Amino acid sequence: MTSSKKDVIIIGGGISGMSAAKLLQEQGLDVLVVEARDRLGGRTFTQVDSTVGYVDLGGSYVGPTQNRLLRMAKELGVENYKIQEVERLVWVDNQKCYPFTGTWPRFWNPLVNIDLNNAIREIDRLGDMIPVDAPWDAPNAEELDSMTMKEWIDKTCWTESTRRFLTMCCSFMLAAEPAELSCLFYCFHAKKAAIHVLHHQGPAEDGAEERKFVGGSQQLSIKMGERVGKDNIKLESPVSKIEQSEEKVVVQTINGDVFEAKYVIMAMAPSMTQRIHYSPPLPPRRNQLIARAPVGSVIKCMVYYDRQWWKDRDFCGSTFNVDPASPMVYSLDDTKPDGSFPALICFVAANKAREFCGISKEERRDRLCKAYFNAFNGAEEALHPVNYVEKNWMAEQYSGGCYTATYGPGVLTQLGKELRKPFGRLYFAGTETATHWAGYMEGGIQAGERACREVLHRMGKIAENEVWQDEPESKDVPALPFESTFFERNAPSVPGLLKFLARTAIASTAAGLLIAWRLKNK
């Protein structure tokens, strides 16, 4: 049993916890990071070996408007590179390949085009009404939070293609099925960037998947760890108990170690705080919240090939699998920027991921190769991988899944206010508590630094209005202004079009009758 007295103990050595620890230490405080795993990084985890070079098995991407992440990476000397999407993307449905260029495909059926456009525009519109720091205060919060995203999709969309696309968006963005998600939560999440939604989330230029870090994203946590110092970090130390009094907090691990501090920052997904026994117990509403915030279900899978054969066929590697029969949801080229380790990365998410748990690793690989074969228009090369790497985040007892907490109906409006509310000497970080890019690395840093400043304020070191801080835009990766097209802004919805057509038909008939009558009576 070791004992140690610190100013602040940070539980969780992911990107959020490490951001808090780093900033606290820079302010001259004595910190200790206590991490359950044998590594830092949390939901970012980079495998490094000779078979793959390096590969991010968890959170990986960075894009414009993620300014804290870009700032932190720059400070730590971690460079990024742009994902190349020069060749055609693919929309996969009914096990067929529909290549396209640009952000979204255009469909031969004009109803699908206006339906898809209308759905995205509606999600934007709803997002615009939701305050990022208090989604429960949106004017229509109760209504949106009493319906699932599936219900909203069924009500809003007139075409099967649009419904399948939005289902894919839920799987891809939150690793959950539409029926599991509150509509309020989905629109809040889609709004995360505080800019237009899906346009900045797609893989394309200016999206959330625009870039990756050279050497992998886990480096951020590792390099922050180097600054914080080995002696201030305890790995393989799952916390089993937190006991707080008026003077201090005592943190106990399952190894029997005991640490003391003035304050504790919990930097993990809300549901993970259930691994800990509390004395005194958590307040009733927080106790209810943490049981209602499951993390998504996802397996990240990398198939390696001897070369980027998809490029020969004028495909960039990106596929949107709206096809329920496809095991994957979304894929991207994952070849290193220097062309080494040619690979395709894909996300198997939500129900597809849960079902994928039931088969062997070899079968998973084979099914994915078959899916690439279909997606790339019968490309024989897809069936001959040279290596396969996967990471099933559902199995991780210290993540509970990936990427982030998801909320069903009722949770945000009834319990959301508890997310960031300190409990005695406990403060809450973790990307789920962010107001900007919650669920992403960017949100993790915002949350960690905010929690750090909450503690600094509590200690009397900074003023209350310094707790929340805006971040200046990255000069290296500025966001492009989002410019919607005339079509995107003005195209009608399907019911709008039908109404218009009906009115036109009535008006034309009336006009025709009038003209006929005038002619007759001339």
Next chain:
Amino acid sequence: MTSSKKDVIIIGGGISGMSAAKLLQEQGLDVLVVEARDRLGGRTFTQVDSTVGYVDLGGSYVGPTQNRLLRMAKELGVENYKIQEVERLVWVDNQKCYPFTGTWPRFWNPLVNIDLNNAIREIDRLGDMIPVDAPWDAPNAEELDSMTMKEWIDKTCWTESTRRFLTMCCSFMLAAEPAELSCLFYCFHAKKAAIHVLHHQGPAEDGAEERKFVGGSQQLSIKMGERVGKDNIKLESPVSKIEQSEEKVVVQTINGDVFEAKYVIMAMAPSMTQRIHYSPPLPPRRNQLIARAPVGSVIKCMVYYDRQWWKDRDFCGSTFNVDPASPMVYSLDDTKPDGSFPALICFVAANKAREFCGISKEERRDRLCKAYFNAFNGAEEALHPVNYVEKNWMAEQYSGGCYTATYGPGVLTQLGKELRKPFGRLYFAGTETATHWAGYMEGGIQAGERACREVLHRMGKIAENEVWQDEPESKDVPALPFESTFFERNAPSVPGLLKFLARTAIASTAAGLLIAWRLKNK
């Protein structure tokens, strides 16, 4: 650090764990019960003191078809008594009192009567299609599990009164809002008794709340504990870690105690198993399940008076509060059978409970008294309580809420199969794993005894077909046959009635025209 080697360790000293422990010991095995709290009983908890006599703050009621519970109570010498509902019940809406007799009120608006009848009949019909041991195998499981109960209510019900009534049923039966519940789960839960649903759940004769135990329900666990023996029970021992190998399981508590056994039975709500660290970790799908099984939100409140004044006004004390403005959901007379400690008991559940956390105990009492004042038609006596006792189950870190685990859309069909699936040397009891009256004390006993027999089978002591055992019907409390009325079976739904009326109108008009034509042409 104490160490001890046992055949089976049971984690959780509630009614399910104690049933397992008792049966295992009767079979000659060496058992140890490890319980987090300083008492046995889990979600049953009886306060005993001079101000209340005794009062059940948790699970309390017993009724026909709960034959295991009746058998166990008889064996342990715990008697029961019938709740008296001689006088009028009350339906409360718009802060007004609508007294009635019988199971359901009859409304002045005939549409409400047929709408309510149709909704209950539909839930029965859906329940009939759901296998009790595998709701995920119901023919329409996917469809029902992709919709919330709110969605189903909105689609099925034509009148606001019926919608409010079913909302109240969700709150009362599961301490959750309709939008939080999968329709499949609700219908499965309502079917629990494997008999007709709501008819056996109401407070009336032959329902789930027909009886209570003299002296309180916690006695069952305490008396089972006496049989198991003090030395075989460790209280105040929250488990922090379970480590299993091919030979044994090692259980560690936050006090540093270490216990060894051949097998472990986990007898708690699925979400509570998240308090524990596992080595090896739980399988991915179980890991996902336990994060998606929140226990309901409820506060049980008892208001004591100097006499049963409601009886003077020809009210039995039972109220159905469909009124969103009422803080409570459901109330019952809780006076002791000998007439002592006159009291009304009520359930504050779901959103009402979460909102109730934000005010003081005095304010809660005052609001409830005001609600009784309204419910009992302006009874001044309601405002003059002599004592107030409450139990907020949301605050209990070792229950996570009450009464039972609830499931949103997708959970049962995707992850439900994990509920009872053993993991290595770990077996799962707890009322949530039952196939009969899951979520009730009866289900707890079924689950505990089944888990016990699973271990016995694993040890080669019984055959596989002996694991699941039917229970003969209690001779003392037999179930009445459920007899539906002609109206209940044959009344149309609202759309059915409208269709009938439209057809009748068309047919009458046609007949009229035909007769007129015939007369004219005579």
